[in-house]
Amino acid sequence: xxxxxxxxxxxxxxAIFPRSVKGRFRxxxxxxxxxxxxxxxxxxxxxxxxxxxxDQAVLFDLVGRKFYIFDLVxxxxxxxxxxxxxxxxxxxxxxxxxxxxxxxxxxxCFQTLWTxxxxxxxxxxxxxxxxxxxxxxxxxxxxxxxxxxxxxxLWLLVAFLTGLTFVLYWGNAPQLVAEFFTGQAPFAAYxxxxxxxxxxxxxxxxxxxxxxxxxxxxxxFQSVMFDRDTLIVSYDRARGxxxxxxxxxxxxxxxxxxxxxxxxxxxxDCGYCVQVCPTGIDIRNGLQIxxxxxxxxxxxxxxxxxxxxxxxxxxxxxxxRVEDGGKRxxxxxxxxxxxxxxxxxxxxxxxxxxxNQAPYDLAxxxxxxxxxxxxxxxxxxxxxxxxxxxxxxxxxxxxxSIEGLPDAELDMGRFRHIVLRPEQxxxxxxxxxxxxxxxxxxxxxxxxxxxxxxxxxxxxxxxxTVFYVPKG
Amino acid sequence: xxxxxxxxxxxxxxxxxxxxxxxxxxxxxxWWLWTFYATVVFAIVYWILYPAWPVGKTFxxxxxxxxxxxxxxxxxxxxxxxxxxxIRDMQSGEEALKQKAYLEKVAGASYEEILNDxxxxxxxxxxxxxxxxxxxxxxxxxxxxPAEVGxxxxxxxxxxxxxxxxxxxxxxxxxxxxxxxxxxxKVLSDEDIEALANYVxxxxxxxxxxxxxxxxxxxFHSEQAGCYYCHTNSGKGLYSQGSANLTxxxxxxxxxxxxxxxxxxxxxxxxxxxxxxxxxxxxWEGRLSDEEIKLLTVYVHGLGGGQ
Ligand code: SF4
Ligand code: SF4
Numbered sequence: 001x002x003x004x005x006x007x008x009x010x011x012x013x014x015a016i017f018p019r020s021v022k023g024r025f026r027x028x029x030x031x032x033x034x035x036x037x038x039x040x041x042x043x044x045x046x047x048x049x050x051x052x053x054x055d056q057a058v059l060f061d062l063v064g065r066k067f068y069i070f071d072l073v074x075x076x077x078x079x080x081x082x083x084x085x086x087x088x089x090x091x092x093x094x095x096x097x098x099x100x101x102x103x104x105x106x107x108x109c110f111q112t113l114w115t116x117x118x119x120x121x122x123x124x125x126x127x128x129x130x131x132x133x134x135x136x137x138x139x140x141x142x143x144x145x146x147x148x149x150x151x152x153x154l155w156l157l158v159a160f161l162t163g164l165t166f167v168l169y170w171g172n173a174p175q176l177v178a179e180f181f182t183g184q185a186p187f188a189a190y191x192x193x194x195x196x197x198x199x200x201x202x203x204x205x206x207x208x209x210x211x212x213x214x215x216x217x218x219x220x221f222q223s224v225m226f227d228r229d230t231l232i233v234s235y236d237r238a239r240g241x242x243x244x245x246x247x248x249x250x251x252x253x254x255x256x257x258x259x260x261x262x263x264x265x266x267x268x269d270c271g272y273c274v275q276v277c278p279t280g281i282d283i284r285n286g287l288q289i290x291x292x293x294x295x296x297x298x299x300x301x302x303x304x305x306x307x308x309x310x311x312x313x314x315x316x317x318x319x320x321r322v323e324d325g326g327k328r329x330x331x332x333x334x335x336x337x338x339x340x341x342x343x344x345x346x347x348x349x350x351x352x353x354x355x356n357q358a359p360y361d362l363a364x365x366x367x368x369x370x371x372x373x374x375x376x377x378x379x380x381x382x383x384x385x386x387x388x389x390x391x392x393x394x395x396x397x398x399x400x401s402i403e404g405l406p407d408a409e410l411d412m413g414r415f416r417h418i419v420l421r422p423e424q425x426x427x428x429x430x431x432x433x434x435x436x437x438x439x440x441x442x443x444x445x446x447x448x449x450x451x452x453x454x455x456x457x458x459x460x461x462x463x464x465t466v467f468y469v470p471k472g
Numbered sequence: 473x474x475x476x477x478x479x480x481x482x483x484x485x486x487x488x489x490x491x492x493x494x495x496x497x498x499x500x501x502x503w504w505l506w507t508f509y510a511t512v513v514f515a516i517v518y519w520i521l522y523p524a525w526p527v528g529k530t531f532x533x534x535x536x537x538x539x540x541x542x543x544x545x546x547x548x549x550x551x552x553x554x555x556x557x558x559i560r561d562m563q564s565g566e567e568a569l570k571q572k573a574y575l576e577k578v579a580g581a582s583y584e585e586i587l588n589d590x591x592x593x594x595x596x597x598x599x600x601x602x603x604x605x606x607x608x609x610x611x612x613x614x615x616x617x618p619a620e621v622g623x624x625x626x627x628x629x630x631x632x633x634x635x636x637x638x639x640x641x642x643x644x645x646x647x648x649x650x651x652x653x654x655x656x657x658k659v660l661s662d663e664d665i666e667a668l669a670n671y672v673x674x675x676x677x678x679x680x681x682x683x684x685x686x687x688x689x690x691x692f693h694s695e696q697a698g699c700y701y702c703h704t705n706s707g708k709g710l711y712s713q714g715s716a717n718l719t720x721x722x723x724x725x726x727x728x729x730x731x732x733x734x735x736x737x738x739x740x741x742x743x744x745x746x747x748x749x750x751x752x753x754x755x756w757e758g759r760l761s762d763e764e765i766k767l768l769t770v771y772v773h774g775l776g777g778g779q
Contacts, residue, residue: 007486007497008497008499009485009497009499010501010502010505011501011502012501012502013501013502013503214500214501369614369615370613370615370628373626374721375631376630376631376720376722377721378721381628383628411777414588418590426591427594427597427598428590428593428594431777
């Protein structure tokens with residue numbers, strides 16, 4: 001791989017040992033993490049009363065082709081909701097990124113969340129940054145083996161719980177867990193768990209920032225949404241460097257007054273912001289593609305400034321406009337407003353659509369082979385395929401009738417009136433027989449109506465179709 | 473962006489074009505290289521397991537195999553290929569087994585039970601549709617209506633030559649039917665045939681010549697022509713003979729409905745009387761299994777509404 005001289009086209013990963021930090025952003029991020037973990041790990045265990053169907057609050061039943069989400073049951077024909085949801089997520093990302101940069105990366109992305117947890121475990125077992133660096137440098141011995149082994153063991157445990165929990169969303173959680181540990185769960189459950197255990201362990205334990213830097217497509221295209229007013233984490237160069245650059249707290253450079261007199265900036269070059277950075281970069285070099293906007297360097301520098309009694313914000317949220325001497329980032333920009341508008345419309349439509357989910361539905365398609373049949377009494381018959389779908393949790397009696405075609409007769413054999421089981425889907429054949437006045441080769445509108453039994457409280461559903469009359 | 477001078481000098485790859493055109497070196501992570509090697513290893517494993525390389529007119533078949541049951545019921549093991557995988561899935565895949573279980577349920581149910589159960593009906597129809605397309609559609613048309621009136625009856629209408637009850641439909645499919653009407657071209661004069669045709673059309677309400685109709689009427693019921701033997705005195709036909717009901721609007725041999733004028737209708741009926749009818753429905757017993765015949769019976773019964 002080596003080119004002429006010492007040019008390396010491939011570089012080994014530089015291990016990063018982020019130091020821990022306390023501060024408002026760290027607190028916020030722990031909060032987000034606690035919420036995300038709480039929801040993710042506990043949701044499959046939440047029970048829910050339903051008229052029919054499983055008693056699990058959230059369950060994606062692939063075999064039954066139904067997604068249960070609290071009181072909502074999603075059927076395959078509702079799949080466009082998924083399209084709506086994905087669109088909402090996309091616009092939400094555009095909107096948020098346009099305003100505040102990579103907040104998704106820094107606060108919500110599971111790569112960041114899980115890496116945080118893995119780092120926490122690492123620190124718990126191996127200690128703070130200097131201890132970890134020392135441990136990594138020292139030759140293998142009992143202490144190192146135990147500490148590394150324990151760390152990886154705990155990582156694997158978290159990874160396994162992550163994988164297993166994911167699987168629980170696709171089946172009845174308590175039963176699935178019991179089956180899982182007695183070797184009776186479906187193959188897919190084991191395969192998915194193993195796969196997610198492996199990816200979680202590798203991504204959060206080993207690859208870490210490499211995922212953000214080299215693999216993640218969001219990391220790349222989010223930068224396209226940046227503009228001059230987008231919030232970025234940045235270092236106040238003018239304040240930090242002064243006219244003579246940064247300098248450590250030395251003799252005669254202790255107070256701000258002394259430093260300003262010497263032309264030295266406020267940065268004491270303690271390196272804390274670099275040490276806490278999970279991607280191993282130096283924010284003082286400006287905005288870099290590796291930066292996930294986790295804001296930990298802000299907490300780090302604020303801690304230092306607080307201890308010195310100087311004002312915070314040497315490292316802080318800023319924007320290109322501010323960097324270039326502008327006053328402050330503008331929030332209300334056409335782009336942001338546009339995204340907000342689209343987002344509102346999409347959310348509105350989805351909520352409306354979900355709120356108006358029909359309790360049962362009827363689809364009709366005309367049989368086209370043949371288009372018509374001449375009956376022995378001279379009448380013309382058209383045939384139809386009906387699909388009915390009972391989305392309610394109880395039995396549903398339906399009576400079929402037709403509207404709009406005078407003197408026509410609806411023939412559904414023995415199924416003019418049917419009773420659907422809860423959540424049953426059914427295909428039925430129907431025939432309409434009519435005696436047209438003229439055989440004109442035209443189609444006439446006709447409506448097939450499904451009327452629920454009296455007492456169900458449900459409105460009838462109509463489906464418009466056509467009746468074809470052949471040419472005489 | 474930050475002042476570029478703050479960055480460390482960026483390394484170049486050492487290449488130079490046109491004297492001074494150089495390329496920055498941003499080293500890829502090393503694991504990236506290893507994933508590349510991993511794909512190479514994957515490819516080699518794949519070549520060993522699966523069909524891969526063309527060799528002359530053939531190809532390397534790979535070690536992986538697929539086992540399925542061929543048309544003669546023999547177990548066959550071939551090199552792995554998607555076609556064989558598909559056949560195996562259709563025979564013993566998860567869905568195929570589910571279908572088999574339900575098929576057994578339907579096979580064990582009585583006709584009455586099937587006809588009363590919307591679930592079993594829906595299942596029967598989707599399976600039988602395929603059977604019908606494979607075995608029956610060549611003559612009766614994919615939807616049960618033949619391409620043209622003449623040789624094969626339309627199964628969609630409500631007229632049944634051999635009866636539309638479940639029992640009779642099953643018998644028709646099982647044993648086949650021979651639809652026969654003698655040709656009268658040599659037995660009767662052209663005038664007689666003309667008169668008969670007029671009478672026959674009058675039965676279904678056509679406004680024909682009264683004189684010819686009366687003559688046809690007596691011929692129809694005479695020993696000379698003997699039409700009433702099969703078509704009965706009223707002209708309604710007999711299921712046991714497969715003789716057509718001449719009083720309704722359904723025509724399965726002469727395309728009366730498709731004729732533009734009365735004269736043409738008369739011509740078409742005359743042609744049938746002159747030439748007779750010889751139609752044959754093959755017996756499916758032995759060619760189709762009992763379950764398949766059962767499914768088709770229910771399907772055909774449903775096509776025309778049944779009796
Ligand atoms: S530079 Fe700061 S905000 Fe960016 S990743 Fe590092 S610590 Fe987080
Ligand atoms: S934490 Fe603040 S003071 Fe310390 S090196 Fe970073 S920017 Fe400078």
